[in-house]
Amino acid sequence: MLDATGLGKRYGRRRWGLRDCSFAVPAGRVVAVVGANGAGKSTLLRLAAGLTRPTEGVIRLDGTPVHRALSRIAYVGQAKPLYGGFTVAETIRFGRATNPGFDARGTEARLNDLGIAPKCRISRLSGGRRTQVAIALALGKRADVVLLDEPMADLDPLARLALMGELMTTVEERGCTVLVSSHALTELADVCDTLLLCNDGALQVVGGIDDLVTSHRVLVGPAEAYGGGARIGEHAVVSARTTPRQATVLVRVRSDTFDPRWAVHEVSLTDVVLGYLRSPGTTVVAGPAEVAA
Ligand SMILES: Nc1ncnc2c1ncn2[C@@H]1O[C@H](COP(=O)(O)OP(=O)(O)OP(=O)(O)O)[C@@H](O)[C@H]1O
Incomplete structure (x- = not known):
């Protein structure tokens, strides 16, 4: 160790x-x-x-x-x-x-x-x-x-x-x-x-890369569906990019339930890394047990 x-x-x-x-x-x-x-x-x-x-x-x-x-x-x-x-x-x-x-x-x-x-x-x-x-x-x-x-x-x-x-x-x-x-x-x-x-x-x-990849999603939807807050439904927002029409948001998911206005995409390691780099204040630190799992 x-x-x-x-x-x-x-x-x-x-x-x-x-x-x-x-x-x-x-x-x-x-x-x-x-x-x-x-x-x-x-x-x-x-x-x-x-x-x-x-x-x-x-x-x-x-x-x-x-x-x-x-x-x-x-x-x-x-x-x-x-x-x-x-x-x-x-x-x-x-x-x-x-x-x-x-x-x-x-x-x-x-x-x-x-x-x-x-x-x-x-x-x-x-x-x-x-x-x-x-x-x-x-x-x-x-x-x-x-x-x-x-x-x-x-x-x-x-x-x-x-x-x-x-x-x-x-x-x-x-x-x-x-x-x-x-x-x-x-x-x-x-x-x-x-x-x-x-x-x-x-x-x-x-953290474990498999855990990180399975616990995050990219949501793509109309800009008005994202109010700029820390959550979308029960999911924690890591970082978001918005245009006047569209929002693209990396979230840490809490369940399989999503507002139907959002298209839900699985993520890669690159998506997770870029999402967190864009949001320096957001931290995820797994304990030894989680890393070992
Ligand atoms: N010998 C040193 N003396 C003074 N500052 C240093 C020294 N080595 C690193 N730093 C500073 O410490 C910080 C971290 O540097 P470090 O080299 O660890 O970054 P890094 O993530 O490896 O960067 P890169 O991807 O560019 O190689 C930087 O601000 C750097 O300027």
């Missing part, structure tokens, strides 16, 4: 990168960490990696503060710190020398499958190839928690699919927990089961 209580990180004297952040993610989950630019995603992942200490609160892995559990955590940040002068084979040897239990053979095989030969020099690889090496090294560590910050940013569509497939296989085989921060919501929806949505330095939504 990776859990945080009252977690916060302040940069300098006044600027909070993240504040009052509490969640609990059981082992074996694949977590989408999403939010606007500057929302606090990288800060959260660096705190989870033990690379930066919290200003307040705590983040633990199975009850131990993460900075005392570093051998169980693998992290790939946005800057991929590989030695340009090393070959891929030397990089793998370095991984084995610095991480007990490192899967050198599996890492080499994984990179070979991607067409990255052991003798390739890191400095000669493209940005996307370097990302693939960095991720292969992180997975080779056989860690209990894998943290990937924007891993898809410089991967082509096929490489993104391959990465998502690899993450699913790794989680199925090893039961580890994966946190992936990304703006690629469609790819995340295919592989992630849990959502952590950061908004302006706070955790706005925490």
Whole structure:
């Protein structure tokens, strides 16, 4: 279980990168960490990696503060710190020398499958190839928690699919927990089961993606059917977009009963994320039991 209580990180004297952040993610989950630019995603992942200490609160892995559990955590940040002068084979040897239990053979095989030969020099690889090496090294560590910050940013569509497939296989085989921060919501929806949505330095939504998708609907109807309130019937309004003629409203549903003036649409992860990002004041935070369900 990776859990945080009252977690916060302040940069300098006044600027909070993240504040009052509490969640609990059981082992074996694949977590989408999403939010606007500057929302606090990288800060959260660096705190989870033990690379930066919290200003307040705590983040633990199975009850131990993460900075005392570093051998169980693998992290790939946005800057991929590989030695340009090393070959891929030397990089793998370095991984084995610095991480007990490192899967050198599996890492080499994984990179070979991607067409990255052991003798390739890191400095000669493209940005996307370097990302693939960095991720292969992180997975080779056989860690209990894998943290990937924007891993898809410089991967082509096929490489993104391959990465998502690899993450699913790794989680199925090893039961580890994966946190992936990304703006690629469609790819995340295919592989992630849990959502952590950061908004302006706070955790706005925490929960199981299936639960979130089944408990929300988009209602489309005539503008006069929506009075601008916090509810439509018994359903809680998350956010609304209106034109003089039409209202499009994301609601958190309370029942199957809807005013017949509304066309009711099922939602995707993207609909949920965009709806909450448009409405920073609306928060949904599931307890550990709900995330675990
Ligand atoms: N080292 C730092 N020093 C000062 N402020 C920082 C530092 N790192 C992050 N911040 C600030 O903390 C806030 C959160 O930044 P963070 O990088 O965690 O956001 P993010 O959600 O990962 O953004 P992006 O999607 O653009 O990568 C921002 O306001 C950012 O300017």
